[in-house]
Amino acid sequence: MSWSLRMEHSPASVPAALPYYVAFSQLLGLTVVAVTGAWLGLYRGGIAWESSLQFNVHPLCMVIGMIFLQGDALLVYRVFRREAKRTTKILHGLLHVFAFIIALVGLVAVFDYHKKKGYADLYSLHSWCGILVFVLYFVQWLVGFSFFLFPGASFSLRSRYRPQHIFFGATIFLFSVGTALLGLKEALLFKLGSKYSTFEPEGVLANVLGLLLVCFGVVVLYILAQADWKRPSQAEEQALSMDFKTLTEGDSPSPQ
Amino acid sequence: MSWSLRMEHSPASVPAALPYYVAFSQLLGLTVVAVTGAWLGLYRGGIAWESSLQFNVHPLCMVIGMIFLQGDALLVYRVFRREAKRTTKILHGLLHVFAFIIALVGLVAVFDYHKKKGYADLYSLHSWCGILVFVLYFVQWLVGFSFFLFPGASFSLRSRYRPQHIFFGATIFLFSVGTALLGLKEALLFKLGSKYSTFEPEGVLANVLGLLLVCFGVVVLYILAQADWKRPSQAEEQALSMDFKTLTEGDSPSPQ
Structure with a gap:
């Protein structure tokens, strides 16, 4: 066992670069939603619940909700x-x-569309x-709720x-991004077929959308992964944490 | 600033669960390679450098190298x-x-195949x-080499x-898994087309391969993400690290 020195930001301080990364992530996220809308509007006839445009509700809702x-x-x-x-x-x-409700609308749209078309x-x-990712997302929410918001858990x-919740949360998010890329690719290949290889404008726009989805995933993951950018624990939580450590591990409290 | 208590494993101890997770990751990784081989052998006519089977070198090499x-x-x-x-x-x-050399063979195979077919x-x-991911992989290797193996870097x-190298290494790995899923989907849709929706055996096998790829990515990431499973720093590195901290941050050395 060894003692180590750890720098901690006071709860009031914000790491200098964090706001810029957050702003960039939001710009990317909104661009992803806008480009999805533009793709559906320009090349897929727009969105409606009745008619065959119902399919287009699916990608838009999934990108807004799950991404x-x-x-x-x-x-x-x-x-x-x-x-x-x-x-x-x-x-x-x-x-x-x-996110879950919007994604659910997107799921109902595609199943309903398939049913009407006999697909x-x-x-x-x-x-x-x-x-798989939708069910995992739901389970993660339920387990997270029962541990962290329901008053029972010690x-x-x-x-x-907590570390498991964070790991699986990030994994489910990245899996959602991967699933969106697969869906985009499927929509392109079904419609464009061999025309995809002639650099059709729709294909190029959708490829750009795919790269934007990847960038959004990477920037969100980057912000989450920076140890210095984690939310500092508040004074009362620190005290509680110290009590807990002292009680359960039998260690002497750390010197101030 | 606060002092905190940190448990450290002695360099000789191995976390109890780690070997099982590593064994599971290797089982999954080998299964992914075997299922890729089975898919190419059973449904794509096997592998050869000359003839149109040259394409099949691409998925196998990429899965062995980049995954x-x-x-x-x-x-x-x-x-x-x-x-x-x-x-x-x-x-x-x-x-x-x-990994890089095997992936390079896989890339040459697909470009050569495209050239011969006029695609x-x-x-x-x-x-x-x-x-993109192949270039990023090469750049990450070069930068990693110059920082960590070349003697110049302080x-x-x-x-x-180091934290940047780890983050981008994990990101490039996950991006490789995502790219493999896109390639698999492309190969399926080009060949099966609308037959994909009739649950053709090839489609089902390839879907299973896709899920196995995702599982391998998640298990590797899980092993990397466990803070307690990180390689303990050796005594001489700890001493160096402490000297460095004392010199540059002006902190008093931590008590033993």
């Missing part, structure tokens, strides 16, 4: 650094609820990944589950 | 915990060289992502670059 809003929900703890922990938690949970469901790699249980 | 070997290169620091840091570094760099190059999202420079 943009899910990504933003992950950033909540980096952006809201001074608010009470509980407020930030509720915002994190609520953003995921919005088979759930045969492609995109659909397998999509259903401090010890929360501390042990 | 399996790249993933294993990332795990080197978790697996070799007692060897000298320099030996582990050289193994990490060498595995990436092997267009670099029009699809898979190809854009593929070229300790301070290495310490500051």
Whole structure:
């Protein structure tokens, strides 16, 4: 066992570069949503619930819900650094609820469209990944809620589950980005076929959209991965954490 | 600033669960390679350099190089915990060289195949992502080599670059997995077309391969993300690190 020295920002200070990265992530996220809209509007006839345009509800809702809003929900703890922990938690949970509902509309749209057209469901790699990631997202939310917002879970249980929640949250987000790329590719190949290889404008725009999706995923992951950018624990949490350590590990409290 | 208590494993101890996770990752990685081979053998006529089977060299080489070997290169620091840091570094760099060479053969195969058939190059999202990730992989290797193996870089420079190297290494690996999924989807849709929706055996096998690729990516990332599983720094490195901290930050050395 060894003692080590750790620098900590005071809760009030914001790392200098963080706001620029967050602003860049938001710019990228909104660009992804806008380019998805432009693709559907310019090359796919726009959006409607009735008629064969119902399919187009699917990519737009999934990108807004499972990419943009899910990504933003992950950033909540980096952006809201001074608010009470509980407020930030509720915002994190609520953003995921919005993301989930919008994605659900997108899912209903594609299943309903398939049914009306008599198409088979759930045969492609995109659909397998999509259903899997959607179920995992729901389970992650339920487990997260019962550990962190429901009052029952002990401090010890929360501390042990937290790193798992963060890892699987980031993994589900990246898996969502990968699933979106598969869906985009599927939509392109079904429609363009061999014309894809002639650098059709739609193909080029959709490829750019694919790279933008990747960039959004990387920037969100980068912000989450910076150890110095993590939300500093508040004074009362630090005290609690120290009590807990002293009680359970039998260590002497660390010197101030 | 605060003092905090940190548990450290002695360099000789191995976290109990780590070997099982590593074994599982290797089982998954070998399964991915075997299923890729089975897919190409059963449904694509096998592999050859001359003839139209040359295309099949591409998926097999990319999966061995950019997925399996790249993933294993990332795990080197978790697996070799007692060897000298320099030996582990050289193994990490060498595995990436092997991965790079095998992937290069896979790239030559597909460009050569396209040329012989008169097909267009670099029009699809898979190809854009593929070229981007391959170039990033090469750049990451070059920068990693000049910082960590070339003797010029100072300790301070290495310490500051290390987290970036780790983040971008993991990102490039995950991006490689995503690119493989796009390629698999492309190969399926080009050949099966609307038959994909009738649950053709080839489609189902390739979907399973896609999910196995995702699982391998997640397990490697999980092993890398566990803070307790990181390679413990050796005594001489700790001493150096402490000297460095004392010299540059003006902190008093931490008490033992």
